[in-house]
Amino acid sequence: MPDFKDSQTLGNLVEQFSRDAQSIVRYLLFARAAEYEGLREAADLFRRLAQNEAVYAEGHLEFIREAYDPVSGQMFGETADNLAAAVFSEEEDVAGLDPDYARIAESEGLGAIASWLRTVALAKRDHLGRLRAISRVTVPAEHAEARES
Amino acid sequence: MSTLHYDADAIVVLSDIDAIRRRPTMYIGSTGADGLHQLLFELIDNAVDEFVAGQCRQIRITLDVDGSCSVRDDGRGIPVDPHPLEGRPAAEVVLTHLHSGAKFTHDSYDTSAGLHGIGLTCVNALSESLTLTIWRDGRHYTQPFVRGVPVADLRDVGPSAAQGTWIQLRPDTDVFGVDAAFSVEIVGDRCRDMAFLNPGLTIHVEDRRGGQTREYRSTNGVSGLLQELNRNRRVLHDPPIAFQSVVGDSVANVALQWTGAYAEEICSFVNNVKTSAGGTHVDALKRALVHAINRYAEADGLIDPGRGEPFVTSDVLEGLGAVVAVRMREPSFDGQIKSRLVSPDAARHESEFEQHVTAFLLERGHAFAPVLGKILNSRRARLSARRARNGAASPPSTAMRAPIEVYRKQFGIRSHNWHESCSWLTDEGLLQAHAECCDVGPDARMLDVCCGSGVVGASFGSRVAHKVGLDITSEMRALASLRLDEVKEGSVYNIPFESNSFDIVVTREVLHILPEPEKPLREMLRVLKPGGQVVIGQTVPYGTADAAWMYCIFRKKQPLFCNHLMADDVAGLLTNVGFADVTLRDFYLWESIDRWIDTHETTGLHREEIRELFRNAPEDVREVHPFEISPDGRIRDQWRWVIASGRKGA
Numbered sequence: 041m042p043d044f045k046d047s048q049t050l051g052n053l054v055e056q057f058s059r060d061a062q063s064i065v066r067y068l069l070f071a072r073a074a075e076y077e078g079l080r081e082a083a084d085l086f087r088r089l090a091q092n093e094a095v096y097a098e099g100h101l102e103f104i105r106e107a108y109d110p111v112s113g114q115m116f117g118e119t120a121d122n123l124a125a126a127v128f129s130e131e132e133d134v135a136g137l138d139p140d141y142a143r144i145a146e147s148e149g150l151g152a153i154a155s156w157l158r159t160v161a162l163a164k165r166d167h168l169g170r171l172r173a174i175s176r177v178t179v180p181a182e183h184a185e186a187r188e189s
Numbered sequence: 190m191s192t193l194h195y196d197a198d199a200i201v202v203l204s205d206i207d208a209i210r211r212r213p214t215m216y217i218g219s220t221g222a223d224g225l226h227q228l229l230f231e232l233i234d235n236a237v238d239e240f241v242a243g244q245c246r247q248i249r250i251t252l253d254v255d256g257s258c259s260v261r262d263d264g265r266g267i268p269v270d271p272h273p274l275e276g277r278p279a280a281e282v283v284l285t286h287l288h289s290g291a292k293f294t295h296d297s298y299d300t301s302a303g304l305h306g307i308g309l310t311c312v313n314a315l316s317e318s319l320t321l322t323i324w325r326d327g328r329h330y331t332q333p334f335v336r337g338v339p340v341a342d343l344r345d346v347g348p349s350a351a352q353g354t355w356i357q358l359r360p361d362t363d364v365f366g367v368d369a370a371f372s373v374e375i376v377g378d379r380c381r382d383m384a385f386l387n388p389g390l391t392i393h394v395e396d397r398r399g400g401q402t403r404e405y406r407s408t409n410g411v412s413g414l415l416q417e418l419n420r421n422r423r424v425l426h427d428p429p430i431a432f433q434s435v436v437g438d439s440v441a442n443v444a445l446q447w448t449g450a451y452a453e454e455i456c457s458f459v460n461n462v463k464t465s466a467g468g469t470h471v472d473a474l475k476r477a478l479v480h481a482i483n484r485y486a487e488a489d490g491l492i493d494p495g496r497g498e499p500f501v502t503s504d505v506l507e508g509l510g511a512v513v514a515v516r517m518r519e520p521s522f523d524g525q526i527k528s529r530l531v532s533p534d535a536a537r538h539e540s541e542f543e544q545h546v547t548a549f550l551l552e553r554g555h556a557f558a559p560v561l562g563k564i565l566n567s568r569r570a571r572l573s574a575r576r577a578r579n580g581a582a583s584p585p586s587t588a589m590r591a592p593i594e595v596y597r598k599q600f601g602i603r604s605h606n607w608h609e610s611c612s613w614l615t616d617e618g619l620l621q622a623h624a625e626c627c628d629v630g631p632d633a634r635m636l637d638v639c640c641g642s643g644v645v646g647a648s649f650g651s652r653v654a655h656k657v658g659l660d661i662t663s664e665m666r667a668l669a670s671l672r673l674d675e676v677k678e679g680s681v682y683n684i685p686f687e688s689n690s691f692d693i694v695v696t697r698e699v700l701h702i703l704p705e706p707e708k709p710l711r712e713m714l715r716v717l718k719p720g721g722q723v724v725i726g727q728t729v730p731y732g733t734a735d736a737a738w739m740y741c742i743f744r745k746k747q748p749l750f751c752n753h754l755m756a757d758d759v760a761g762l763l764t765n766v767g768f769a770d771v772t773l774r775d776f777y778l779w780e781s782i783d784r785w786i787d788t789h790e791t792t793g794l795h796r797e798e799i800r801e802l803f804r805n806a807p808e809d810v811r812e813v814h815p816f817e818i819s820p821d822g823r824i825r826d827q828w829r830w831v832i833a834s835g836r837k838g839a
Contacts, residue, residue, distance in 0.1 A: 069798075072794070072797055072798055072801060073794055075797070076502060076503070076793060076794050076797050077475065077476075077479075077501070077502040078471070078472035078473070078474075078475030078476050078502065079472070079476075080469065080472050151704045151705070151751050151752070152704075152744075152750065152751035152752075155740075155751055155752050155753050156740060156744075156753070158753075159736050159737050159740045159753045160737055162733050162736055162737075162755070163733050163734070163736055163737045165733070166733040166734065
């Protein structure tokens with residue numbers, strides 16, 4: 041049997057985690073539409089589904105975290121690790137979103153989307169700064185050194 | 190109903206008083222203005238319940254100089270005979286024991302607001318002093334209370350021919366603060382609603398602080414209330430469509446009237462209590478309307494049955510004003526403040542609603558023609574927006590970039606109520622902030638680009654000698670001609686003037702909807718004389734924390750939104766295209782979001798999503814970006830504006 045890290049199941053879990061996490065936002069939007077149309081029962085169902093999806097996503101993650109953080113590929117668990125994982129993923133986001141994604145959108149004539157991507161990148165850069173600042177305060181020196189070495 | 194039994198036997202004591210003063214917010218929601226008014230509304234609701242029971246004709250309310258208030262009705266008077274469980278006079282029990290009203294059984298009141306009301310006990314407990322006066326069965330009684338506790342027994346003052354209940358109280362400043370004061374507007378709105386919902390009832394409000402007296406009385410019910418609400422709007426048909434639906438022991442009175450507005454306003458009540466978040470009764474009405482109007486349109490050949498695109502909720506609700514007032518037994522509400530009805534029974538009105546609307550359409554379809562035209566327009570706009578979004582066959586650049594006709598149409602439509610479409614457009618302070626940037630001689634020739642109604646250019650007054658406007662729509666051109674010396678129709682991407690024609694070029698709130706904004710900026714630079722000045726106003730985020738959130742809001746409000754500019758971006762753009770001496774000045778202005786999003790380019794669903802973005806705004810946003818959501822759900826947002834100034838090199 042393959043190691044969990046190499047298993048097809050881990051891949052499946054990561055895929056489901058990604059879908060369910062997306063569905064939290066999707067279902068909340070669906071609920072708003074149903075509510076607007078006066079379809080209260082459907083709205084309530086979607087809202088409940090969104091709450092459930094959050095639980096499922098966390099459940100998937102509970103297994104996945106034994107291997108890695110599905111977004112950054114880093115270790116995660118304790119705050120020191122989580123901060124590092126968050127810094128890593130935010131760095132990746134910033135690097136991809138701006139200037140690459142924005143430039144691609146621009147070249148495809150999608151100016152509004154380019155502007156959106158730049159806007160998000162701006163906020164993400166801010167996240168990154170805050171994450172780094174809090175990492176310096178939160179992470180004990182020996183922990184940080186161990187990570188750097 | 191007058192034969193109903195109303196004496197001490199009807200009073201069922203369920204609980205005690207003490208908890209209220211410890212945790213007032215649990216009972217009245219807040220100790221701010223809302224909670225304060227709740228005290229008075231409880232008294233008014235009780236009096237209205239007497240009217241509904243057929244026992245009261247007049248209610249007199251006073252707001253006094255010392256912060257106290259009083260409500261007097263000519264109903265039956267609260268019972269005074271000894272309460273079977275407590276052995277005390279029933280009136281005293283009602284004012285000192287929670288859940289002790291007569292409304293927990295149906296013997297005395299069929300449908301009452303008071304059942305879910307906070308109860309007289311809460312009112313009494315949160316009053317520094319309260320005097321109860323009762324005229325009943327030929328006798329006159331009185332009893333004083335202090336902070337909910339009786340300070341004397343109920344006293345029989347003597348014989349009297351009068352009838353009714355009079356409660357005078359002073360709200361407890363320990364609970365509500367020393368500055369708490371009743372608002373005659375809030376009280377007046379409530380009384381107006383009550384008078385319309387209860388035709389035949391007269392409510393006097395005497396504000397002794399300002400010396401004004403108002404009287405509310407109506408004979409035309411929910412229709413009258415709707416006409417009052419639509420008073421300042423252009424209605425598409427008059428009178429409103431009005432009908433009554435009876436299902437079991439529940440009665441719903443409905444009035445509908447479409448106006449030229451875009452947002453819908455559905456005002457709903459259950460047993461005289463306003464349900465500001467709607468609920469099952471409102472949902473039933475929405476579904477009934479969509480169904481009835483679709484069936485009518487199919488029968489009339491406006492929609493191809495089975496194949497044509499039916500009207501959806503947002504098509505039908507655009508510009509709808511409605512009042513829905515339901516009376517029912519034992520309504521259940523979501524949460525404490527009763528803002529949303531959740532009783533499934535109310536949904537049973539749906540088919541009755543649909544029948545009434547259908548009957549109206551069949552009998553008086555001609556009166557409905559303007560509304561149907563509006564609904565068809567709304568559907569057409571929705572479908573063409575969808576085609577534009579899903580335009581797979583066309584290259585993305587045209588799918589995402591709106592053609593000039595879209596700008597022309599949008600602002601052409603908006604020109605009809607341009608100045609009403611938001612507060613900032615005509616705000617004197619904001620206009621002056623632009624005009625104060627003016628740094629050219631009094632002989633200057635000015636160009637106001639994308640001038641709209643010309644208010645920005647006009648605000649420069651005698652600072653310049655000649656004011657020219659440029660706008661893409663003929664409608665705006667006509668509007669601006671009232672304010673500016675000369676207005677041309679044309680595009681900012683190709684300004685129809687010679688190079689070096691103007692000493693100053695101004696514009697406001699357009700960069701965010703102009704793709705490739707450098708191009709129009711270069712055009713502005715071109716038409717400026719050497720040394721000429723540019724002045725540009727633009728809303729911007731407070732910082733990175735609110736930028737993405739604001740992007741979502743602006744994009745949902747305005748589909749043409751394509752550049753989200755930070756303050757520095759505005760300066761950077763000007764510098765990049767060749768302007769020198771670029772300076773920025775900040776200006777902060779409160780905007781009514783409800784008004785701002787009530788425009789045709791914003792869909793009904795987007796309006797809801799925008800409100801939701803405010804309600805669920807992340808903490809990061811709340812820390813930097815001031816906005817307020819009032820208890821009735823209205824939203825005010827403080828916008829950050831920058832006004833940029835630059836020079837063309839000499």
